[in-house]
Amino acid sequence: MIFTGSLNAQGFEGWFNKYLLPSLTRASVLIMDNAPIHRKSAISQLVEHTEHQIVFLPKYSPDLNDIEHDFSALKRKRMYASSDTSLDDIIRDYCIT
Template sequence: MKYRERNEVQRWLFRRELEKFAGQPVFYLDECGVDHRLYREYGRAPRGERLYQAVPGKRRERTSIISASQHGKLVAPLVFQGSCNTEVVDVYFEQVLLPALPPGSVIVLDNARFHQSPTTQQLVAAAGCQLLFLPAYSPDLNPIEHLWAVFKTRLRKELPTATNPFLFIANMSQCYC
């Protein structure tokens, strides 16, 4: 998908900045929210007939995953109930992500407001790592977005039969490590 608001100059500058870190470990970070109301978008019906499925209208608990990725694998995934915010990101960086990364790592992430807290920036600097923010409207430059797409496709197929959605998602996230 190409966004009208995308700035090609900023994207070019981002790529040049990323090239400066050649030889250093680069990790791509993002979060993925899963609404337990996920349902199958496709089904089978006799030829010429339309398939209808009732979907739940009641909001349920949201399960979220925040993780980094490198070479198509999740690194330090954290599965939690609720949505992502600054407090979750700060705790994730301090207790989960930074202890798992080697010093000198570069962490590439989008410009979500909760990624930009001074606490996060201080934690990253103290660990000897560096943040590199993606240009606006550029999810295609973050490889973990593709991993989340595959993850959610699989969830749509298997989550409806799970007896404990949170545990199912937590276990499934480990398959991508």
């Protein structure tokens, strides 16, 4: 299936029900992010009477994402480093410490 243009929730649910679910040959775990077109209640209803499971990821939170802490620390190190210190050196120093 080739799709051109934007997609709304109704279009996604139609594709999900007509193409994705029938193409799954064994019980599957379907993972959905929090895109606005992934309406939790509608998709849950489509999967409800199948052998598949649906898992919705939690909303993004930088506090729960370890790499965000590292990026924050690197930004602070860059801010206080001398102007001739390369970003590579800052990252190496951060990774070793």
